[in-house]
Amino acid sequence: xxxxxxxxxxxxxMGGGGSGMxxxxxxxxxxxxxxxxxxxxxTRSHTVSxxxxxxxxxxxxxxxxxxRWHMYDxxxxxxxxGDQDAIEYMCSEGPQTVFxxxxxxxxxxxxxxxxIYQRPFGGQSKDYGKGGQAARTCAAADRTGxxxxxALYQGNLKNNTVFFNEWFAVDLVKNQAGAIAGVIAIxxxxxxxxxxxxKATVFATGGAGRIYASTTNALIxxxxxxxxxxxxxxxxxxxxxxxxxxxxxxxxGTLVTEGCRGEGGxxxxxxxxRFMERYAPTAKDLAGRDVVARxxxxxxxxxxxxxxxxxxxxxKLDHLGEQVLNSKLPGILELSRTFxxxxxxxxxxxxxxxxxxxxGGIPTNVQGQALTQDGAGNDQLIPGLFxxxxxxxxxxxxxxxxxxxxxxxxxxxxxxxxxxxxxMLAQGLEQPQASDSDLEQAMTRLNRLNESQxxxxxxxxxxxxxxxxxxHFGVFRTGEFMAEGIDKLQGLGERIATVYLPDKSHTFxxxxxxxxxxxxxxxxxxxxxxxxxxxxxxxxxxxxxxxQERDDENWLCHSLYFPSKKSIGKRGVNFSxxxxxxxxxxxxxx
Amino acid sequence: xxxSIYRYNPETDSKPVMQNLQVEVPAGRDLMVLDVLALxxxxxxxxxxxxxxxxxxxxxxxxxxxxxxxxACITPLSAAVxxxxxxxxxxxxxxPVIRDLVVDMAVFYKQFEKVxxxxxxxxxxxxxxxxxxPEERAKLDGLYECILCACCSTNCPSFWWNxxxxxxxxxxLQAYRFLADSRDTATTARLSDLDDPFSVFRCRGIMNCxxxxxxxxxxxxxxxxxxxMLISQGT
Amino acid sequence: MVxxxxxxxxxxxxxxxxxxxxxxxLAAYTLCLVGSFLVHPEMDYATWRxxxxxxxxxxxxxxxxxxxxxxxxxxMWTISTDYILPxxxxxxxxxxxxxxxxxxxxxxxxxLIWGIQILWGF
Ligand SMILES: Cc1cc2nc3c(=O)[nH]c(=O)nc-3n(C[C@H](O)[C@H](O)[C@H](O)COP(=O)(O)OP(=O)(O)OC[C@H]3O[C@@H](n4cnc5c(N)ncnc54)[C@H](O)[C@@H]3O)c2cc1C
Ligand code: SF4
Ligand code: SF4
Ligand code: FES
Numbered sequence: 001x002x003x004x005x006x007x008x009x010x011x012x013x014m015g016g017g018g019s020g021m022x023x024x025x026x027x028x029x030x031x032x033x034x035x036x037x038x039x040x041x042x043t044r045s046h047t048v049s050x051x052x053x054x055x056x057x058x059x060x061x062x063x064x065x066x067x068r069w070h071m072y073d074x075x076x077x078x079x080x081x082g083d084q085d086a087i088e089y090m091c092s093e094g095p096q097t098v099f100x101x102x103x104x105x106x107x108x109x110x111x112x113x114x115x116i117y118q119r120p121f122g123g124q125s126k127d128y129g130k131g132g133q134a135a136r137t138c139a140a141a142d143r144t145g146x147x148x149x150x151a152l153y154q155g156n157l158k159n160n161t162v163f164f165n166e167w168f169a170v171d172l173v174k175n176q177a178g179a180i181a182g183v184i185a186i187x188x189x190x191x192x193x194x195x196x197x198x199k200a201t202v203f204a205t206g207g208a209g210r211i212y213a214s215t216t217n218a219l220i221x222x223x224x225x226x227x228x229x230x231x232x233x234x235x236x237x238x239x240x241x242x243x244x245x246x247x248x249x250x251x252x253g254t255l256v257t258e259g260c261r262g263e264g265g266x267x268x269x270x271x272x273x274r275f276m277e278r279y280a281p282t283a284k285d286l287a288g289r290d291v292v293a294r295x296x297x298x299x300x301x302x303x304x305x306x307x308x309x310x311x312x313x314x315x316k317l318d319h320l321g322e323q324v325l326n327s328k329l330p331g332i333l334e335l336s337r338t339f340x341x342x343x344x345x346x347x348x349x350x351x352x353x354x355x356x357x358x359x360g361g362i363p364t365n366v367q368g369q370a371l372t373q374d375g376a377g378n379d380q381l382i383p384g385l386f387x388x389x390x391x392x393x394x395x396x397x398x399x400x401x402x403x404x405x406x407x408x409x410x411x412x413x414x415x416x417x418x419x420x421x422x423x424m425l426a427q428g429l430e431q432p433q434a435s436d437s438d439l440e441q442a443m444t445r446l447n448r449l450n451e452s453q454x455x456x457x458x459x460x461x462x463x464x465x466x467x468x469x470x471x472h473f474g475v476f477r478t479g480e481f482m483a484e485g486i487d488k489l490q491g492l493g494e495r496i497a498t499v500y501l502p503d504k505s506h507t508f509x510x511x512x513x514x515x516x517x518x519x520x521x522x523x524x525x526x527x528x529x530x531x532x533x534x535x536x537x538x539x540x541x542x543x544x545x546x547x548q549e550r551d552d553e554n555w556l557c558h559s560l561y562f563p564s565k566k567s568i569g570k571r572g573v574n575f576s577x578x579x580x581x582x583x584x585x586x587x588x589x590x
Numbered sequence: 591x592x593x594s595i596y597r598y599n600p601e602t603d604s605k606p607v608m609q610n611l612q613v614e615v616p617a618g619r620d621l622m623v624l625d626v627l628a629l630x631x632x633x634x635x636x637x638x639x640x641x642x643x644x645x646x647x648x649x650x651x652x653x654x655x656x657x658x659x660x661x662a663c664i665t666p667l668s669a670a671v672x673x674x675x676x677x678x679x680x681x682x683x684x685x686p687v688i689r690d691l692v693v694d695m696a697v698f699y700k701q702f703e704k705v706x707x708x709x710x711x712x713x714x715x716x717x718x719x720x721x722x723x724p725e726e727r728a729k730l731d732g733l734y735e736c737i738l739c740a741c742c743s744t745n746c747p748s749f750w751w752n753x754x755x756x757x758x759x760x761x762x763l764q765a766y767r768f769l770a771d772s773r774d775t776a777t778t779a780r781l782s783d784l785d786d787p788f789s790v791f792r793c794r795g796i797m798n799c800x801x802x803x804x805x806x807x808x809x810x811x812x813x814x815x816x817x818x819m820l821i822s823q824g825t
Numbered sequence: 826m827v828x829x830x831x832x833x834x835x836x837x838x839x840x841x842x843x844x845x846x847x848x849x850x851l852a853a854y855t856l857c858l859v860g861s862f863l864v865h866p867e868m869d870y871a872t873w874r875x876x877x878x879x880x881x882x883x884x885x886x887x888x889x890x891x892x893x894x895x896x897x898x899x900x901m902w903t904i905s906t907d908y909i910l911p912x913x914x915x916x917x918x919x920x921x922x923x924x925x926x927x928x929x930x931x932x933x934x935x936x937l938i939w940g941i942q943i944l945w946g947f
Contacts, residue, residue, distance in 0.1 A: 105709030
């Protein structure tokens with residue numbers, strides 16, 4: 001392929017989802033030369049699928065609502081490994097960012113007095129857990145992600161952001177000093193390979209739910225940012241923490257929002273029993289997602305599952321009445337009818353816990369700057385690299401994300417990163433230099449794929465990978481079984497590295513893209529597997545049968561996965577918010 | 591199941607051909623057309639098509655399925671083939687083909703951008719959100735849900751003839767989405783931008799767009815509203 | 826590219842209104858003629874002449890003729906900008922379209938003058 005041509009920017013954002021476009025908007029207004037690169041047209045990013053809403057204490061449903069209560073819920077939800085400085089920042093900056101979205105045109109649903117409609121979501125409380133269920137999730141019917149993503153795209157159009165749509169980022173260009181000089185990207189339509197040089201490279205590449213066979217995630221959620229970072233020897237934080245959403249449609253994997261339970265729906269087993277009353281007497285169906293998902297699995301294991309195979313439970317909505325369902329959950333009616341062949345106005349929806357969200361990712365500070373650790377275990381910034389959104393681990397979600405907190409994370413930290421980069425550019429941020437050999441290094445993977453003469457097909461290898469993850473790293477985990485999974489992954493690794501690309505054409509070659517995505521999936525899966533096996537406790541979404549208790553003595557910390565040695569290290573959790581007292585770890589019950 | 595797919599790669603083909611593939615579909619389950627396409631791609635990885643969400647919300651996989659525009663991911667195979675035995679997949683009509691089922695949407699997006707698809711309100715915003723009553727908000731229902739899949743515009747003869755000048759159903763639906771928003775203050779300017787013989791008035795009201803919209807939206811009605819607004823503004 | 830210089834008003838709205846208003850006039854005129862045939866079952870040249878000796882009828886006819894020309898022109902112009910495009914005719918399209926539009930205008934003007942002559946010419 002030779003050396004690729006190059007283009008230069010002050011800042012380049014990889015990803016046109018909610019986080020990428022929020023960062024882009026900030027930078028577009030700054031006057032610096034910036035661009036967004038996205039492998040799909042921006043409004044086709046996964047953020048469009050978000051349904052239930054964006055959680056934030058804007059004081060509409062309850063005028064006395066307080067961002068500190070939201071902070072308390074989030075810290076508790078994270079099972080105490082969310083960084084309290086970051087959570088504080090998110091919850092306190094939240095209202096302003098949500099109002100900005102509204103001013104941009106986001107069509108939120110409304111209350112009778114014209115304010116933004118808020119619905120209850122899981123894990124929400126008033127008065128630090130003492131005041132009962134809160135309603136804090138701002139919603140646009142059950143299409144909040146769609147409304148948010150389109151509003152952000154519209155805002156970017158208004159501000160003339162430069163988009164490179166249907167461009168695929170392949171690998172980071174990293175120089176000898178460890179700074180990031182940009183990325184290698186393919187223009188999918190023409191097949192042209194370009195070195196996109198940038199003073200600040202922002203990863204907003206989203207999640208990687210496709211490592212599992214059953215997921216609520218879009219087909220494009222292949223963890224490309226994580227893959228690229230790992231290949232550039234950047235560590236990953238908390239990769240064992242994967243959220244399984246309680247209500248994925250049985251058989252299809254598509255999500256029905258937690259908002260269903262927020263509006264008053266509940267789960268039943270084959271006896272029609274509302275079983276969450278047993279597992280979480282206070283919050284019931286609105287306990288943390290990890291808690292609800294585990295309870296569902298226990299019901300199934302206890303022989304109280306529904307259906308012929310007894311392998312799922314039901315979400316009951318019909319008692320809410322047709323009118324509420326039509327106005328508050330129209331998208332859910334559509335999805336259930338299409339994918340479950342069920343009309344929720346009359347019948348319950350079959351659901352199972354389904355892989356939903358990656359709490360882990362590229363470790364960053366509150367400004368979105370990516371971090372690594374030096375030899376002595378101190379945080380060290382990686383020059384030129386930023387991460388926001390699901391690809392990043394700030395970490396506000398810790399071991400378990402609360403519903404509606406991801407959309408907030410996207411816009412709060414997208415904006416923060418944009419502002420930070422703007423300031424750094426104003427102070428004369430320099431373009432890291434890259435030598436020919438650095439470029440060559442970044443081109444290795446693509447060249448190898450383009451020269452492949454034989455090997456296995458993407459589809460076979462992908463299916464095998466997804467099955468291993470599904471079977472060995474699911475809702476409940478055990479050491480023995482995970483070790484077996486890791487063995488299997490090892491065998492698969494070399495085969496995936498030498499995957500065969502039969503079609504070498506240039507124009508819109510999706511086979512090439514899928515092969516590159518598969519390799520990213522593998523990187524994510526491997527990091528997940530190794531981190532999960534190392535964390536010898538149960539915390540948040542990470543539930544081990546062989547270590548059923550939370551172990552604050554040894555594991556009240558982040559895990560850090562180092563790709564070169566495939567080893568796990570630890571990183572301290574921040575317990576020092578600036579304006580409020582620390583929330584000390586407590587036993588987590590709902 | 592016999593699947594017939596429109597194939598065209600500009601690097602190797604001088605003109606498009608229909609490729610026939612035999613795809614084994616598992617019995618007892620009604621797959622979506624997108625699943626069938628994925629199975630076909632396992633046989634021949636060189637087939638190109640767009641897809642992302644696989645649940646009908648991102649608008650990537652608009653295509654012509656047995657003669658009807660729709661989203662592959664939410665069109666059940668049984669509904670697509672009806673009583674027939676063959677699934678026929680072609681790119682959306684009326685737009686240039688890049689490769690196989692992938693069309694060049696540039697002109698579609700250009701028409702969308704032409705209507706200034708963003709809220710315009712030059713008054714300084716309040717410290718909280720702008721207030722809007724549930725009734726005012728209800729006017730946006732049936733408008734804001736558009737996923738820009740282009741099924742409608744590529745089914746509209748007026749858009750085929752004048753894709754560069756007629757805004758088309760999708761763009762006009764968005765034009766009306768902002769005209770109807772109580773928070774937008776640019777109504778007059780928006781309307782005068784639309785008052786040329788092509789942008790709105792090429793709509794013939796034949797509802798081809800309504801017939802295929804996978805989100806059940808009604809661009810024709812929105813166009814009617816725009817026309818009424820133009821008349822009452824009397825520009 | 827279709828060039829809209831040949832569109833007279835350059836406003837889609839006025840075109841649209843003219844087209845509908847002229848259609849109403851045409852319909853009214855048709856009704857009026859049908860009516861006179863009903864009132865005079867045995868229509869001969871003298872009766873016919875009589876109807877048109879009435880000034881009001883002459884003016885109505887003239888207005889209708891003008892409406893017909895406007896209606897026809899807008900319709901033909903629209904057809905020409907839908908179907909005489911590079912899409913169908915390649916690079917000759919602009920020339921062909923202008924030719925067609927020229928012919929339509931000429932025809933309309935000829936009919937209008939001829940109509941005035943018939944109504945008031947003797
Ligand atoms: C079904 C569903 C419902 C959800 N509902 C909610 C909810 O109600 N509330 C909530 O808070 N959260 C919700 N979430 C979670 C939330 O939607 C996601 O975490 C969030 O949208 C991720 O946004 P993002 O900006 O990080 O990435 P994404 O929106 O996933 O965008 C990633 C972007 O990166 C680009 N990209 C990726 N790889 C490359 C590459 N190699 N080259 C170029 N570009 C690339 C993509 O094109 C895309 O533009 C939901 C998630 C799911 C799956
Ligand atoms: S109603 Fe109008 S916009 Fe819709 S298909 Fe017909 S001409 Fe096109
Ligand atoms: S109006 Fe319907 S068919 Fe047209 S682009 Fe929007 S969603 Fe697609
Ligand atoms: S893949 Fe998103 S609409 Fe079909």
